[in-house]
Amino acid sequence: MTYTDLFENDDMKLINLLSQDGAAYYHGKILDAFTADMYLSRCISELSWEHDRAFIYGKEIVTKRKIAWYADKPVSYTYSGYTKRALVWPDFLCELKQVVESHCGEVFNSCLGNLYSSGEEGMSWHSDAEKDLVENGAIGALTLGGERKFSFKHKQTGESVSLTLEHGSLLIMKGATQANWLHSLPKTKKDVGPRVSLTFRQMR
Numbered sequence: 148m149t150y151t152d153l154f155e156n157d158d159m160k161l162i163n164l165l166s167q168d169g170a171a172y173y174h175g176k177i178l179d180a181f182t183a184d185m186y187l188s189r190c191i192s193e194l195s196w197e198h199d200r201a202f203i204y205g206k207e208i209v210t211k212r213k214i215a216w217y218a219d220k221p222v223s224y225t226y227s228g229y230t231k232r233a234l235v236w237p238d239f240l241c242e243l244k245q246v247v248e249s250h251c252g253e254v255f256n257s258c259l260g261n262l263y264s265s266g267e268e269g270m271s272w273h274s275d276a277e278k279d280l281v282e283n284g285a286i287g288a289l290t291l292g293g294e295r296k297f298s299f300k301h302k303q304t305g306e307s308v309s310l311t312l313e314h315g316s317l318l319i320m321k322g323a324t325q326a327n328w329l330h331s332l333p334k335t336k337k338d339v340g341p342r343v344s345l346t347f348r349q350m351r
């Protein structure tokens with residue numbers, strides 16, 4: 148048995164991408180290309196995608212990107228005048244949740260999926276610290292499809308770090324990351340194919 152076999156969690160072999168105030172680990176490709184292709188097409192065709200909507204400063208915003216939300220229980224929450232209801236896990240999403248859990252040693256009870264149909268869709272600077280999420284809980288983001296840049300920016304110092312999220316790869320954000328860092332998925336002029344990110348989360 149090797150040293151690492153003793154741990155379910157392979158974060159410890161990885162370098163924390165953040166210099167301070169949080170932890171982000173890039174596990175690289177955890178699915179081979181064939182398996183990642185298969186899950187990408189299943190996600191695109193089988194998940195219940197909808198544009199995200201919110202009221203911001205009294206104006207209705209409808210995102211280009213689509214989302215799909217799954218959880219252990221059919222919970223719902225209301226924000227910006229919209230009630231969102233979680234759907235129950237399809238079997239293949241549950242399989243992926245287990246794969247992600249086995250790599251990071253965390254347990255997740257919900258998943259917010261994002262579908263970016265091209266490089267013209269992205270996600271602007273934000274952090275994921277809604278009151279429905281466990282404080283300092285981990286988020287595991289599995290990427291399927293077009294490779295995209297992902298960036299972090301420290302809320303106080305402005306320090307930034309970027310990486311490329313590959314097809315079939317896993318990024319874990321944990322600890323104080325959401326309290327201290329913003330993250331974004333910049334739009335790109337490159338000709339990239341559709342991308343799905345499955346962000347596994349810990350809800351209260």
Ligand SMILES: O=C(O)CCC(=O)C(=O)O
Binds near residue numbers: 259297330332344
């Ligand atoms: O698509 C991604 O990799 C990032 C998604 C994200 O930040 C989110 O769902 O909060």
Ligand SMILES: [Fe+2]
Binds near residue numbers: 274
């Ligand atoms: Fe996020």
